[in-house]
Amino acid sequence: MTKYVLVSDSTLVAHYRHFPLLTFLPCAPSELVPKSVYYFLKGPQDAPMPNGEAATAPYSIRKLEAALLKAGVRREDIAVPHESRLADFIKDDTEVIAVSTMDPLGTGPLTMSYNVLFGTTHTPWVRVEWERLMRKINALRAGKKAKLIVGGPGVWEFTIEPEAVQRYGIDYAVQGECDDIAAQVFEQTATGNIDSSLFSNGFISYDMQFHKSYNEHNRFLSRKLGLAKGAPTLEELPPIVRPAMMGLAETMRGCGIGCDFCEVTLRPMRYYSPERIGEEVKVNMQSGATNAWLQTDEIFAYKHLNAKFEPNQEALIELFSYIMSIPGLKSTNPTHGRISIPAAYPELIGKISSIVKASPSNWIGVQVGVETGSDKLAQKHMPNKTLPLKIGADGTWQEIVWKGTSNMNKYYWRPAFTVQVGQMVETPEDNWDTVALINWMSNSTIEGTSRPFEFTATPMQNVPLGLIKSRAFSAINLDEAQMAVYYASYRHLAKMAMRDARRDSKGNMLVKNGTAGLIYVGGWSMMKLVEGIAKKHKVDIEKVKRWGLDREKNKQTAVMASRV
Ligand code: SF4
Incomplete structure (x- = not known):
């Protein structure tokens, strides 16, 4: 008997050929990335263990497993099945099937950026995979008592489309950190007897300024508002016990x-x-x-x-x-x-790099939220992100980002930047600043060397929650400057893909060549696709290519010397 079955969103259990950034692939529209290409690049899931469980599972599932064990649930009552063996575990006596998800409805920022760019008639792979998994689980539990609950970082998407919870046959969407009360979540959702002193039937949502509001809904479960403890303490977070x-x-x-x-x-x-x-x-x-x-x-x-x-x-x-x-x-x-630390403390990056043995064959990949090339937006939306450097005294935000990237690359760190389009109080000038930053860095070499900058820039669409809710984001008309940010980002990505595809592809010769070929062609095709859309929007492509490249030479030296 398996009381509790823990399942992961199918997009989170593949290795994506171990190629940097390919984990973003499921955000792409299924109509533009053919099924054969998608599944080849996604790669196979690891084989199941002899008992049908997954050898490795996403971290959130492992944390949940550890939390249940810590609370005294017996090992034999919990299973983390391989997706191909779900039927071996979902039985008449299964009480709860819990699914952890990241972007079930395809309303995450990157997926939305594709939606706005290509139009809402497309369905992202994340949603295709989610709906397939829901159909599979619901078919397996039909006629059985097992309750279906979902949790994880993607639960916020159900708070803007609560009717989807019922549509997928989900009994409860569980919101928030639950490591310390995981056992109660499972026990109570299994019986439907929810302890109102511990949980609320409802969810917390936020407006554009992150003002919190509480919304009652009988298919949501969240930590009771007003409890002295709003999240587990450090001591209550159990270490994972399986990989x-x-x-x-x-x-x-x-x-x-x-x-x-x-x-x-x-x-x-x-x-x-x-x-x-x-x-x-x-x-x-x-x-x-x-x-x-x-x-x-x-x-x-x-x-x-x-x-x-x-x-x-x-x-x-x-x-x-x-x-x-x-x-x-x-x-x-x-x-x-964040980028301001490599900008201000190059010696620290150098020390860490020698500890972690960073080298031309061991790049340290890290995601960095640069978000904008505009001083105004950086100061408004993320004033602390630049600290301890200050915009003005220590250079412009662009100069801080440039310096940080140079220092990271020098010590073989490769940042994967995100840049936002559609931020509050954004103007076209702000977006042209972002284009200038991308172009500048795309044509830069690391200070004192002839090595070109290594980075990627991925545009994220900042879509107002109201528009996501009404699914009216197709009404967002990207202006010239916003389209220019997309084009500059994908133009640089194509440059990186063509430069690094072969070097960074893994696997045997056949898989390596196949992956490198698809990445090379995919990067170029994506750039051409975005270029075509930009031209339809009457964007002057040559202007985008040139924008920001006429800055004074060596302006980057304005950034203050390192802080040691
Ligand atoms: S607060 Fe800023 S720096 Fe911190 S995680 Fe959020 S975006 Fe990143």
């Missing part, structure tokens, strides 16, 4: 930087010790992982020191040194970090 996908290990929760468009910053900050992070790394290594991917929303905020968000260099060095001292581990990289 997570991609060697992911949690480093911290919360961020604290306070960007006004970001929900993460509302969470309390909790930092794990290096030893505790190492515990999870060792669990992941049981599946053969030799890289530790450190989950964080801002690695340079790890145990940070003060209100100026100066990095705690000692803590960062201690963290990376400890992780790299784990026998058998070959490499590590953080998931996210």
